[in-house]
Amino acid sequence: MAELKLPVSEDEIRALHVGDAVELTGRMITGRDAAHKWLIEAFREDVAPYLKDTVIYQCGPVVRKNPDGSYVFVAAGPTTSIREEPYEADVMCRYGLRGVIGKGGMGPKTLAGLERCGGVYFHAVGGAAQVLAHAVKKVERVFMLEEFGVPEALWVIDVARFPVMVTMDSHGRSLHDEVDAASREKLKELLALEA
Amino acid sequence: MRSHDRYTEVFLEMLQRASTQLPDDVVAALRRGRDLEEDGSLAQKALDTILMNVDLAREQTAPICQDTGTPVVWVHHPVGVSTRLIENSMIEAVQRATARQYLRPNAVHTLTGKNTGTGSGAGIPSLHFQEWDHPEVEVRLILKGGGSENVGSQHKLPDNRLGAGRDLEGVRRVVLDALVQAQGKGCAPGTLGICIGGDRVSGYEESKRQLLRRLEDTNPIPELARLEERIFREGNELGIGPMGFGGKTTLLGVKIGTLDRLPACYFVTISYMCWAGRRAGVSISEGGDVTWLS
Numbered sequence A: 001m002a003e004l005k006l007p008v009s010e011d012e013i014r015a016l017h018v019g020d021a022v023e024l025t026g027r028m029i030t031g032r033d034a035a036h037k038w039l040i041e042a043f044r045e046d047v048a049p050y051l052k053d054t055v056i057y058q059c060g061p062v063v064r065k066n067p068d069g070s071y072v073f074v075a076a077g078p079t080t081s082i083r084e085e086p087y088e089a090d091v092m093c094r095y096g097l098r099g100v101i102g103k104g105g106m107g108p109k110t111l112a113g114l115e116r117c118g119g120v121y122f123h124a125v126g127g128a129a130q131v132l133a134h135a136v137k138k139v140e141r142v143f144m145l146e147e148f149g150v151p152e153a154l155w156v157i158d159v160a161r162f163p164v165m166v167t168m169d170s171h172g173r174s175l176h177d178e179v180d181a182a183s184r185e186k187l188k189e190l191l192a193l194e195a
Numbered sequence B: 001m002r003s004h005d006r007y008t009e010v011f012l013e014m015l016q017r018a019s020t021q022l023p024d025d026v027v028a029a030l031r032r033g034r035d036l037e038e039d040g041s042l043a044q045k046a047l048d049t050i051l052m053n054v055d056l057a058r059e060q061t062a063p064i065c066q067d068t069g070t071p072v073v074w075v076h077h078p079v080g081v082s083t084r085l086i087e088n089s090m091i092e093a094v095q096r097a098t099a100r101q102y103l104r105p106n107a108v109h110t111l112t113g114k115n116t117g118t119g120s121g122a123g124i125p126s127l128h129f130q131e132w133d134h135p136e137v138e139v140r141l142i143l144k145g146g147g148s149e150n151v152g153s154q155h156k157l158p159d160n161r162l163g164a165g166r167d168l169e170g171v172r173r174v175v176l177d178a179l180v181q182a183q184g185k186g187c188a189p190g191t192l193g194i195c196i197g198g199d200r201v202s203g204y205e206e207s208k209r210q211l212l213r214r215l216e217d218t219n220p221i222p223e224l225a226r227l228e229e230r231i232f233r234e235g236n237e238l239g240i241g242p243m244g245f246g247g248k249t250t251l252l253g254v255k256i257g258t259l260d261r262l263p264a265c266y267f268v269t270i271s272y273m274c275w276a277g278r279r280a281g282v283s284i285s286e287g288g289d290v291t292w293l294s
């Protein structure tokens, strides 16, 4: 599998296509519903540097706090992405994010945002909580922990060889749309057989 | 002795097993799927990651998935056994499993949005009791994750859009259509538990109970066995694949049961279990001895 280092340039991201499997190494940030809404309400100066040229991982992790105050990700699978459809393209373009990691794919607004601002949608394997938690090597810091709670906080994490698949790219392609269309065709065929 | 403490201890172990060890038939089905997919395809890579994850969880006695779901429990008991005792023991076991991080605190107050923090809550865990003639108490459960619960559905036949009448061909049509609607949501590949008939409540319960069956078993009713086999084959021909990436492995199994119905009603109820098809079972003798069931 190809390795992709974070932070990443727009050129490197535009070189990726639907169907590529890559392993991410470097710094990323987590965020789900509360975080996306909060990032859009106002420009968050303090968090912005942690979003620029990296990816946001839509994940509500299970986190353990060590006696020395440091944190460890215990389980960290992706959450369903489509809930962030109203926000994601705006967050991405505003903060210079180069991509999203989630599951289930996203809609036309995000797809257009990927093309316009140079980003990709990475699909992580849903439910693979242990494999993905093991790829998180270090928790660097956390934003909005008090306010949002553990799953919704923005965790800045260092990952190594974090496995993901490109299912939406900056060239207007969405694997989700393609599989959806093909399976609907096949369904028509299967149901017509008995008609 | 089947005391509160003994039940609680056994149920705690059962929850730990369910959350951290995927049943061997589910693992075997995932491996078969993996070998069927094209080398180097996203589908195969997804299944490789899933299988790696399953091994890691077992080795580390850690939850297979961070969403440890709702424990849905079926109990068979002889006459004279207190079902309240069993229920209270199960609730305590869920709380202890949550404190030990085998389960995630997964019960949220519906109005306040506040997590109970204990893993238990109103209706969680969910228990179903039935008396039987044997001296043993038999307890079986599944852990039903939220993503997979969200793709469950109930259909009313006839359905003109699909040309689905009130017969097994109609059932086949609505089930295949539901599979396409769900696409890869709910972490495919998964297993369908289906109930034909019943009412809107009993249909869902029976469809979930079907998920207790081993994947390789054969339905004793020949026409249902044929329908299971056919939906399995055609469901996989849809090409949705693991995670909806496209590929040959969309379903790991199809399990169908029936309940009688009112003349005016014909429901088809579908419960979906994701690849993390977690289940466990135990038989407890009068003396409190335990036999684990697969």
Ligand code: SF4
Residues within 6 Å of the ligand: A077, A126, A127, A128, B065, B066, B067, B068, B069, B144, B145, B146, B147, B148, B186, B187, B274, B275, B276
């Ligand atoms: S659908 Fe299943 S595997 Fe996916 S996140 Fe939910 S419980 Fe985990």
